[in-house]
Amino acid sequence: MTVESGRLPAEGVRRMFDRIAPVYDVMNRVMTAGLDQRWRRATVQATVREGDHVLDACCGTGDLAVAAWKAGAGHVVGLDFSERMLERARRKAPELDWVQGDVLALPFEDASFDAAVVGFGVRNVEDLEAAIRELRRVLRPGGRLGILEITTPRGPLKFFYKLWFDRIVPLLGRLLPGGDAYTYLPASVRRFPGPEALAELLGSCGFEAVRFRRFAGGIVALHVGEAG
Numbered sequence: 489m490t491v492e493s494g495r496l497p498a499e500g501v502r503r504m505f506d507r508i509a510p511v512y513d514v515m516n517r518v519m520t521a522g523l524d525q526r527w528r529r530a531t532v533q534a535t536v537r538e539g540d541h542v543l544d545a546c547c548g549t550g551d552l553a554v555a556a557w558k559a560g561a562g563h564v565v566g567l568d569f570s571e572r573m574l575e576r577a578r579r580k581a582p583e584l585d586w587v588q589g590d591v592l593a594l595p596f597e598d599a600s601f602d603a604a605v606v607g608f609g610v611r612n613v614e615d616l617e618a619a620i621r622e623l624r625r626v627l628r629p630g631g632r633l634g635i636l637e638i639t640t641p642r643g644p645l646k647f648f649y650k651l652w653f654d655r656i657v658p659l660l661g662r663l664l665p666g667g668d669a670y671t672y673l674p675a676s677v678r679r680f681p682g683p684e685a686l687a688e689l690l691g692s693c694g695f696e697a698v699r700f701r702r703f704a705g706g707i708v709a710l711h712v713g714e715a716g
């Protein structure tokens with residue numbers, strides 16, 4: 489398991505996010521030309537209803553949780569295993585609940601949420617299927633899961649995407665604390681299942697009416713499913 493292979497043990501992932509926490513939000517805005525917040529709002533719109541009890545798993549610095557709150561969720565809990573990322577989330581929105589924990593062993597009762605969202609998180613977990621099953625466990629029947637994740641575009645954008653993501657982003661990362669995260673990032677996207685395979689996995693883990701849409705020419709995909 490190495491940064492270059494896009495696979496790290498959980499402890500390595502946690503330490504990596506602790507290190508990049510101070511630059512995480514800025515890097516997101518720079519790498520996506522500010523589109524990342526629009527994708528988060530679309531994720532919330534597809535997943536969260538007014539008054540919902542919402543889990544933002546792998547919440548990082550909390551932007552998806554905040555978007556859910558602004559969209560009218562009744563109660564929002566953000567969970568992450570990186571304390572440094574959570575510190576930033578707490579500072580951003582002290583009115584929400586922030587919990588340190590592992591998405592593979594969520595510290596919540598069965599069927600305790602109406603909706604769950606994960607933004608750019610599931611790509612990093614050691615056992616993707618176990619994470620999806622755990623998210624299914626904490627959703628009430630009919631509860632919605634929204635997964636926003638980077639993916640590899642097909643077609644004309646592919647060349648520019650590879651140049652930006654495989655060359656420029658790692659270079660930018662070298663200038664930053666914990667910069668090897670930006671070598672890990674493209675490698676972890678390369679080994680992650682494509683949108684069709686992820687949709688299939690969601691179905692086999694007990695989600696119904698699974699659908700996905702791509703954003704920005706297929707750089708990012710949003711999957712939504714309902715707990716069966």
Ligand SMILES: C[S@@+](CC[C@H](N)C(=O)[O-])C[C@H]1O[C@@H](n2cnc3c(N)ncnc32)[C@H](O)[C@@H]1O
Binds near residue numbers: 550569592609613
């Ligand atoms: C790329 S960041 C995404 C943060 C945020 N969701 C967003 O939309 O920007 C991935 C986050 O997942 C967290 N993470 C990775 N594996 C985890 C796990 N097994 N349990 C909890 N958090 C995890 C990391 O600590 C990191 O904060």
